[in-house]
Each structure stands twice: as structure tokens, then as C-alpha cells.
Amino acid sequence: MTKAEAISVVGLHKAFGRTRALDGLDLSVATGEVHGFLGPNGAGKSTTIRVLLGLLRADSGTARLLGGDPWADAVGLHRRVAYVPGDVTLWRNLSGGEVIDLYGRLRGGSLDRARRAELVERFELDPTKKGRAYSKGNRQKVALVAAFASDADLLILDEPTSGLDPLMEEVFRGCVAEARDAGRTVLLSSHILSEVEALCDRVSIIRAGRTVESGTLAELRHLTRTSISAELAGPPDGLADLPGVHDVQIHGGKVRFQADTDQLDAVLRALTASGVRSLTSTPPTLEELFLRHYTGTAQADEGSGGGEGHEGSGAHAAGEGDAAGEGDEGGEGDEAGEGGEAGEAKGRDESTGANAR
Amino acid sequence: MKRQLAGTAALLRLALRRDRVMMPVWVLATSLLVVSMPNALGSVYETAAERATAASAMNANSSLRALYGPVFADSLGGLTAWRAGVFAAVLAGIMSLVVVVRHTREEEETGRQELLSAAMVGRRAPLTAALLAALLANSLVGLLITAGLAGQGATGALALGLAVAGAGTVVATAAAVAAQLTESARAAKGVAAAVLGAAFVLKAAGDSGAAAGESALTWASPLGWVEHVRAFGGERWWVLALFAAAVAAQGALAYALAGRRDVGMSFLAGRPGPAEGRLGGTGALAWRLQRGSLLGWSAGFLIAGLVFGGMAEGAADLVGDNAKTREIIERMGGRSALSDAFLAAMAGMLGLVAALFVVSSVLRLQAEESGQRAEPLLAHAVGRLRWAGGHLAVAFGGSALILALGGLGLGLGHGQGAADTAGAVGACLAQLPAVWTIGALAVLLYGAAPRLAPAAWAVAGTALALGWVGPALNVPQAVMDLSPFTHLPKLPGATEIAWTPLALLTTLAAALTATGLTTLRHRDLTP
CATH class of the missing domain: 3.30.70.980 (YebC, transcriptional regulation domain)
Structure with missing residues (x-):
């Protein structure tokens, strides 16, 4: 990166007991870009984000956030960071409006009132409701309004649109685009591929705690x-x-x-x-691209990067076929008669394969 | 009706599975406390004559009657029922309210009930399963008490077992009603605990006023009924019908309410809040989250102080020629005037109960963390110390507030002028170092091992049991010394205040808190 990196993670390891949540993860997010952060459930996305927020301490490896140490400089860095978790929990006796303003003050500055009012309007949020009276989507909106109304340099969004309806999803995309135009950096963890395709300049795909692919979508398609x-x-x-x-x-x-x-x-x-x-x-669809990276075991990581990668991925596809009990065609995927995308899409079962097509 | 109860058996199994540790521990602790009593009492009062003298002395003293109720029989069984009956009923009541609220309102509040109710689960099945679980636990307590005390007389043992189980079940149904009324589990537990506290205060006031426990106030309290069964003292079996009637009435009310409301909704519905907030930081947030509970504790302490203060003069009525009784009172309270000793004993009692407040308040930190409300806060420009500091300020400052109010109540109730009132406030505030030490232990547990933090309840419970029951049982001093409350000077009444233990305990509390906060700062936040 020629430009300063907003997030730079190298060789991050984190274990919980015997579970290795992060196993040498790398992540690099340039200042001003919208970076997609993808991977199957349990791949370590949220763990990485928690390390970046100084909530967890990495076992080894380095992580830099806005040029600082996310653990040691947590409080100072957080003035410039806004975070939206995938599952927002609110206090049952506080209204949504109170939470938005509390979050604003906790970031050090006060919120831009006009911007806050505009966002509440755009997200069609009723800020007078309390805690559990909100539905899942509305709780997400509370956190989204608080984040977008802030003047944070870096937005860390962990599956922020779960529970949002398609109209609100559009509003969300508009807000991310505005944030990018304002020169802010966005790390967006998401499973919604159309969202990623529409918003992200670059993506990193992780699996089993490791980065398996990183680059622009065009590069990945390639x-x-x-x-x-x-x-x-x-x-x-x-x-x-x-x-x-x-x-x-x-x-x-x-x-x-x-x-x-x-x-x-x-x-x-x-x-x-x-x-x-x-x-x-x-041309390959985005779904194919992701399914190729989402499926597979921790060992079959040869697919990452470079021309070798294809062969690796091919072998990997075969291995996957074996695992799924389709040994015959999988083992010799290259010449299997019925093959088409079966070797490519590598669904764990027939239906996934069909989806990929 | 049958459809309304569909799935009850499965829900009951789920409840028992979830409570597989808490319930057996609680049941065993409660019944062991009662069952071990004859031995302990036998070592204090060795002969029948000693027991008779002690019993008449106890009965003559209104303040002791207030605490433990009148003695109806001076056999070991009779003294056991007198000493441990109400205490065991209070413990069974706390267990019952926790179990019932945990499996009804808490399930709805967390949204888990929705998932269950979408399955083949009838509208009234969750309530039924929770009540059955509580009934089962209370029956076990009753059964163990009956079996354990059978040696003292089978009929008396059965009567005491049934009375304790009955009182616990009454609290269970009261909690079932509370769970229909409030929207939060915390509030439901608070309402049910307030009912239990009111029952204790009513019983105490009634017993203080009338020698044979025949006051109307005692009859109004389910804990009073435990006495009125007169286990080992010419059992009055018909009193057990009162438990049955109360269970039936409250149970019917709870079922009627449960059938008339939506899942997750309550009869005391929440109002909308402001569209814009003024909360300025984590300190203000902690205050906002805890102020309701602190208000409840403050009112409770003030009222309890007023009631107990009003009884203090009666302490002078003691027939003072029983050395053992005097010894017990002195060990519990103080050295000089017996009304002072009574006030000191009450201040000590308030201190022990304040330990429960400080633990519940400190553990808010853990509830915030495990409820994933801490994580987004700490993703802002908020240090962990500042975040924790807000809650700890409420916990430690709040314990000072409720103890001061308790002391104020004692002084006003006693009505002996400003200097006496100041003395009572001072006596209650002298409990603070011990209360803070318990709170600091909770901080350390939370900081070092957040999953084990609820063990702080066991710490407070042990201190409470040692302080309440220990002095009458000749518990070895080494064991008594484990409780920080043992080291406090007995105030009012001490000729000179021993400042050293106060200073040492305060220092210990500060050190434990600092260690707990340091570990909190250096550990991972639990996801």
C-alpha cells in the first residue's frame, strides 16, 4: 500500500483454550477504502474485529489500527472508530435515542444533531422505544445511526445489516457510499454478496483463522x-x-x-x-468465487494467491469431493465426464453445487 | 386446558437440567443447616434444665422474639424449630423465587421463550413447569428435614419439614404472580424478594409485640405461619392449610394472568422514553441502570431500621440471670446496655444484608459483559477502569447510603434523641469495611474469572449464615474469623472503638478491588 494503512494485521494468532480462532491471519485495509471482510461462520471475523477493538489480546502477531496499537492505545484510538456489532443488545430501560446520544458522547465529541436527525429519518427509526421493544432490525438501526452520525475516521461494521429489510439495506449502502466519499475507511464484514459487490473496493476472504485470498473483486475473479x-x-x-x-x-x-x-x-x-x-x-459468478473459498478444510489452504493457486484449488476440490463421499468423480475431477462446475463449485452437497451454477 | 399445558414435562426436564447444580446445592445447604442444629444446640445447652431456662429467657425478651420468634418447646427439636425454622424458610423462599422467575420471566425477557412457545408448548406450560420445579425443590428440602430430624420426634420433624416446604412454595407462587406483572426478570425477583422481606418484618414486629406469637401481624406473614405450626411443641396441623390456601390463591392469580397476556408482554407495561438522551458517560449510565434497585434497597433498609429500632427498648426486659443467653447476646452484639446490644445486633444484621446488595451491584458488571452490552461501550473511547468505576461507585457508595439509612431508621425508631440516632448511624456505617470487603471479593472474582463471578453470592451467603446462626452454635472462632463481619467492633455500646480492624478491612477491600480491576484490564473480554 502506498497510502497509509488504516488497518494492518500480520500473522495474528488467537486461541481460546484448544480452539484456534485465529491462525496467522493477515489483513490490510488502506485508508479511504471500503474493505470487505468475508468468510464462513466461525472463520474468525468477529475475533479479528474484537482484537482490533482492543477487547481481546492477540497471542502473537501484530495488529495496527490507525497507526496505533489496538490493545495499548484502545481508548485513544476509539475516538476515531465507530463499531456496529452484528447483534446489537440494548438496555431494556433506555430508549434508542438515549443510546445513540450516549454512544456519541462516549466517543468524546457530541454528535452532529442535523446529521443524527437526518439518519433517524432515513432509517425510519422510532428513537423513543426502549430496549427489547425494538425488533432485531431496529436494534441494528440504533447502532447504525450512532455510527454514521459520528465523525469517526474508521467504521468497523460486523454483519451490520442482519435483520434489515431491503429498503433499509439500500439506505445502508447509501450511508457507506457517503462515508467513503467523505474519505472514511470502512471494514465491512458481511455474508451478503451483492452488498459486498456493490460497496467494496477490496475484499479479504478468511477461513479457519487464516487469510485465503485478498484483493479487488476483479483480481479475485481473475x-x-x-x-x-x-x-x-x-x-x-x-x-x-x-x-x-x-x-x-x-x-x-x-x-x-x-x-x-x-x-x-x-x-x-x-x-x-x-x-x-x-x-x-x-464468467464466474461471485457466488462461485466465494463458495470456492468458503468450503474446504483448514489444511487445504494452498489456494491462496498466484498461478499455483489454481492447481492447489483443483486438488483441494478433489479432496472436498472425497470428504463428501463422491470419491469417484472427485478423485479425478479433471476428466470426470459429468463435470462442469461440480469440481469448481465444490458444494458440500448437490444443492450447493447447483446453486453455484 | 390440556392443550394449555402441552410440553410441560419437557420444559420441566429442561428446567431441572439447567438448575442441576444450583438446586441440589441449595436444597442440601438449607436442609443441612436445619438438620445439624440439634447437635449444635445440644453442645450449648447440655441439660434439659439449661434448655428450659434459656427458653423462658428467650420468650421473655421481645427483641430476641423479634429475630427468632417465640420458643414453643424446650426440647432439642423444639429449639431447632425455633432457631432454624424461619431461617430455612427464608432460604427456601429465595431459592423458590429465583427458580420460578428464571424459568418464566427471564425466558421471555431473553427471547428464548419465543422459540419454545413456537414448538408444541401450551400457553401455561412454562409457568407450570417452573412451579413444579420449585415445588420439587421445596419438597426435597421438606423431605430431608423430616428425615434428618426424625430422631428428635417424627411428628415434629414432619411438621417442620412441611412448614419450611410450604413457606418456600408460597414464595414460589408469589414470584409467579410477580413474573406476570413486570417486564424484566430483575424487577420480578425484586418484587418477590420485597414480599419475602415484608413477610419477615411483619413476623418480627408481631413477635416483638406479643409473647406467644399471637399477634395479628405474625398471622399475616407466611414466615409467621412457620412458627405457628409449632413443630415439636404440640403441632397445630391446621396451620398448614394456610400454606395450601395461599399457594392456591396466588397460583390461581398467576395462571389467570398468564392466560390473559401475550408472550413477552406484562401487565405493568413500559412507557416510551425520550427521543434524545442526556446520559453523559459510563458513570451516568451505571447510575441510571442501578438507581431503581438502589432506591428499593434504600426504602427496605429505612423501613427495617424503623421497625427494629422500635423494638430496641424491649431488649431491656430481658430476664438477665441466664448466663448462656447473655453470652449469646454479647457474642452477637455488645457488652453494655442490652438495648445497645440489640441495636448492635440489628446493625450487624443490616450489614450482613448489605453484603447481598454489594454483591448484586458489583455483579452488574458481569451481567453487562455477558449480556454483550459492555462490548459496544468499550469499543468507544471508554477505558475499562472508567466503565467498571461507574458501577463500583454505585456498589460501594450505595452500600454506604443504605447502611446510613438503616442506621437512621434504627435511631428514629428507637427515638432516644439525636445523639443516639447518630450513634446508630455510626454503628451501621461501621459495617462498611466488612461489606466492602465482600464487594471487593466480588470484584476480584469478576476480574479474574468472570464465569465464576456468581460464586460471590456464596461468599455473601456464607458470611450471612455465620453471622446469623453462628453465634448460637459455638462455631469455632477460626471459622467465624473467616467472615469479615466477625472482626467489626460491636457498636453502639463499645467503650472504645477498635479502629484497627476497620482500617485493615478497608485496606484489604481496596487491595482486592485494585487487583480485580488490574486483572480486568489485562484479560480478554468474554465474547
Whole structure:
């Protein structure tokens, strides 16, 4: 990063008893970007956020937040940080409005009254209700209003939109976009892929306490495979032997296969050499991308980064197939007859695979 | 009706599973306390003649009657019923109210009931399961007392066992009503505990006024009925019907209310709050969260002080030629005038009860943390010490406030002028170092091992048991010394105030608090 990093985490470890919650996690968030923080449940997202907030102390590794130590400088740093947890709990005898103002004062400054009023309006929040009288979504709104009404430099949002209806989800996206335009940094942990796609400049995907992928969405897409089906004039000589080509099926003049996106150029050249009559190419969906990273065991982490990654991921897909009891096709995923995306999407079961398609 | 109770058996099993530690411990502790009494009393009063003298001395003294009730029989069994009957009933009552509220209102407040009610669970099943769990626990207490005291006379043992179990069940149904009325579990427990406290004060006032416990005030209190059963003293079995009637009436009310309201809703509904808040920080927040409970404790201490202060003059009526009785009173209270000794004993009692307040107040920290309300606060520019400091200020300052009010009540009730009142306030405030030490232990437990923090209740309970029952039982001094209250000077009445133990205990409290806060600062917040 050329720009100063708002968050920089290297080799973070944290264990709770025998459970290794974080196992060498890396995370780098540049100042002014909206950074998606993704991973399956239990991957360590919330643990990382708690370390960043100085609520937990890491066992080893370094974490820097806005240039400071999140544990030692917690109070000072928190003046510049706003946090929205995924499950907001309120005091039963305090109204939502009281909580918003309390949070504002606890950050040191007072809230911008006009901004607060505008946000309450936009989120359609009734600030006079108390504690448990709020529904889940409305409790989230209380924390969201408090966070967006603050002048914090860094917003840490841990699945902030759980329970929000689609209209409020839109309002939330608008607020994040405004925050980015105002030059603030946002760390957004989310499972809502459309939200991530719409908002995030870069994403980090973690699994089992480790970062498995990090980059812009375009970069991540680049690491995945494109489905290609083509009708050829002649036989597709040598196609199956090209690097980055998988799951080739040939029916007469028709050919279907998967190609690593960064090898597309060479693959297309090989196709045109045989004479292309028709061509359909389907780029990988975001869902495929995430499912590829979400499934799998802790050991199968070779998939992270670089050209090697594809092979690693392929092998990993096979391993996954075995685990799911589909040993036959999984073991030789590359030439399995019915294959299409089965090797790619690697669902834990058929339905997940189908979803990925 | 059958549909309304669907799922009761499953819910009862769930309740028993969740209470698998607390309930047996409580049941055993309560019944052991009663069952061990004949032995302990036998070592204090060795002959029948000694027991007879002691009994007549006790009965002649209105202030002792106020505390323990009249003695109806001077056998070991009779003295056991006198000494431990009401105390065991109070313990059974506390257990019952905790169990009932825990499985009714608390389930609704946390939202867990919604999930259960969506299954095949009838509208009245949760209440039924909670009451059955409480009934089961109380029956066990009754059974153990009956079995354990059978050697003193089977009928008396049965009567005492039934009386204690009956009183506990009455409190259980009172808690069931409270759980329908309030929206929060904390408030429901508070209401039920206030009912229990009022029952004790009524009984004490009635016993103080009338020698044979025949005052109308005693009859108005379920704890008074425990005496009126007269276990080991010519049992009056029909008094047990009072327990049954009260259980039936309160139970019917609770069921009627439960059938008429929505899940999670209450009859004392909350009002909307302000749209904008003025809370300026964590200190103000802690005050806001705890002020209701502090107000309740303050009122309770003032009223209890007034009632007990009004009884103090009667202490002079003591037939003073029983050395053992005098010894007991002196060990409990003080050396000089017996009304002073009585006031000192009452100040000590208020101090012991204040230990319960300080523990509940300190443990708010743990409730805030485990309820995940601390986490977002500490994600703001708030240090852990500042956050904890707000609650500790209420806990430690609040104990001073309620003790001062208790002392004020004692002095006003005694009505012997300003100097006497100041003395009573001072006597109560002298309890503070011990109360603070218990509170500081709670801070240390919370700081070092938040999951074990509720053990602070056991600390306060042990101090309470030692202080209440210990002096009459010749508990070894080494054991008595474990309670910080043992080291306090007996005030009013001491010729000179021993400042050293006060200073040492205060220092100890400060050191424990500091250690607890240091560990809190350096540990992970529990997610």
C-alpha cells in the first residue's frame, strides 16, 4: 500500500483454550477504502474485529489500527472508530435515542444533531422505544445511526445489516457510499454478496483463522475459471493438454470445458486454430468465487494467491469431493465426464453445487 | 386446558437440567443447616434444665422474639424449630423465587421463550413447569428435614419439614404472580424478594409485640405461619392449610394472568422514553441502570431500621440471670446496655444484608459483559477502569447510603434523641469495611474469572449464615474469623472503638478491588 494503512494485521494468532480462532491471519485495509471482510461462520471475523477493538489480546502477531496499537492505545484510538456489532443488545430501560446520544458522547465529541436527525429519518427509526421493544432490525438501526452520525475516521461494521429489510439495506449502502466519499475507511464484514459487490473496493476472504485470498473483486475473479462451450469446424487438437484447461467434454464438433481466466488468451487462440463456429463463455459468478473459498478444510489452504493457486484449488476440490463421499468423480475431477462446475463449485452437497451454477 | 399445558414435562426436564447444580446445592445447604442444629444446640445447652431456662429467657425478651420468634418447646427439636425454622424458610423462599422467575420471566425477557412457545408448548406450560420445579425443590428440602430430624420426634420433624416446604412454595407462587406483572426478570425477583422481606418484618414486629406469637401481624406473614405450626411443641396441623390456601390463591392469580397476556408482554407495561438522551458517560449510565434497585434497597433498609429500632427498648426486659443467653447476646452484639446490644445486633444484621446488595451491584458488571452490552461501550473511547468505576461507585457508595439509612431508621425508631440516632448511624456505617470487603471479593472474582463471578453470592451467603446462626452454635472462632463481619467492633455500646480492624478491612477491600480491576484490564473480554 502506498497510502497509509488504516488497518494492518500480520500473522495474528488467537486461541481460546484448544480452539484456534485465529491462525496467522493477515489483513490490510488502506485508508479511504471500503474493505470487505468475508468468510464462513466461525472463520474468525468477529475475533479479528474484537482484537482490533482492543477487547481481546492477540497471542502473537501484530495488529495496527490507525497507526496505533489496538490493545495499548484502545481508548485513544476509539475516538476515531465507530463499531456496529452484528447483534446489537440494548438496555431494556433506555430508549434508542438515549443510546445513540450516549454512544456519541462516549466517543468524546457530541454528535452532529442535523446529521443524527437526518439518519433517524432515513432509517425510519422510532428513537423513543426502549430496549427489547425494538425488533432485531431496529436494534441494528440504533447502532447504525450512532455510527454514521459520528465523525469517526474508521467504521468497523460486523454483519451490520442482519435483520434489515431491503429498503433499509439500500439506505445502508447509501450511508457507506457517503462515508467513503467523505474519505472514511470502512471494514465491512458481511455474508451478503451483492452488498459486498456493490460497496467494496477490496475484499479479504478468511477461513479457519487464516487469510485465503485478498484483493479487488476483479483480481479475485481473475483467479477463477470461465466456462466455455464452442462449436468447432475441426477437431480440438491438443485442447485438453493446454495449461489451465479442465473438464473437457467433446460431443462431435461441440466442446465444453473450463478455463482458468488468466489462460483465456492462449485457450481462445487454440480454439480459433480449429475454426470457431459459435462460442459461449460464462464468467464466474461471485457466488462461485466465494463458495470456492468458503468450503474446504483448514489444511487445504494452498489456494491462496498466484498461478499455483489454481492447481492447489483443483486438488483441494478433489479432496472436498472425497470428504463428501463422491470419491469417484472427485478423485479425478479433471476428466470426470459429468463435470462442469461440480469440481469448481465444490458444494458440500448437490444443492450447493447447483446453486453455484 | 390440556392443550394449555402441552410440553410441560419437557420444559420441566429442561428446567431441572439447567438448575442441576444450583438446586441440589441449595436444597442440601438449607436442609443441612436445619438438620445439624440439634447437635449444635445440644453442645450449648447440655441439660434439659439449661434448655428450659434459656427458653423462658428467650420468650421473655421481645427483641430476641423479634429475630427468632417465640420458643414453643424446650426440647432439642423444639429449639431447632425455633432457631432454624424461619431461617430455612427464608432460604427456601429465595431459592423458590429465583427458580420460578428464571424459568418464566427471564425466558421471555431473553427471547428464548419465543422459540419454545413456537414448538408444541401450551400457553401455561412454562409457568407450570417452573412451579413444579420449585415445588420439587421445596419438597426435597421438606423431605430431608423430616428425615434428618426424625430422631428428635417424627411428628415434629414432619411438621417442620412441611412448614419450611410450604413457606418456600408460597414464595414460589408469589414470584409467579410477580413474573406476570413486570417486564424484566430483575424487577420480578425484586418484587418477590420485597414480599419475602415484608413477610419477615411483619413476623418480627408481631413477635416483638406479643409473647406467644399471637399477634395479628405474625398471622399475616407466611414466615409467621412457620412458627405457628409449632413443630415439636404440640403441632397445630391446621396451620398448614394456610400454606395450601395461599399457594392456591396466588397460583390461581398467576395462571389467570398468564392466560390473559401475550408472550413477552406484562401487565405493568413500559412507557416510551425520550427521543434524545442526556446520559453523559459510563458513570451516568451505571447510575441510571442501578438507581431503581438502589432506591428499593434504600426504602427496605429505612423501613427495617424503623421497625427494629422500635423494638430496641424491649431488649431491656430481658430476664438477665441466664448466663448462656447473655453470652449469646454479647457474642452477637455488645457488652453494655442490652438495648445497645440489640441495636448492635440489628446493625450487624443490616450489614450482613448489605453484603447481598454489594454483591448484586458489583455483579452488574458481569451481567453487562455477558449480556454483550459492555462490548459496544468499550469499543468507544471508554477505558475499562472508567466503565467498571461507574458501577463500583454505585456498589460501594450505595452500600454506604443504605447502611446510613438503616442506621437512621434504627435511631428514629428507637427515638432516644439525636445523639443516639447518630450513634446508630455510626454503628451501621461501621459495617462498611466488612461489606466492602465482600464487594471487593466480588470484584476480584469478576476480574479474574468472570464465569465464576456468581460464586460471590456464596461468599455473601456464607458470611450471612455465620453471622446469623453462628453465634448460637459455638462455631469455632477460626471459622467465624473467616467472615469479615466477625472482626467489626460491636457498636453502639463499645467503650472504645477498635479502629484497627476497620482500617485493615478497608485496606484489604481496596487491595482486592485494585487487583480485580488490574486483572480486568489485562484479560480478554468474554465474547
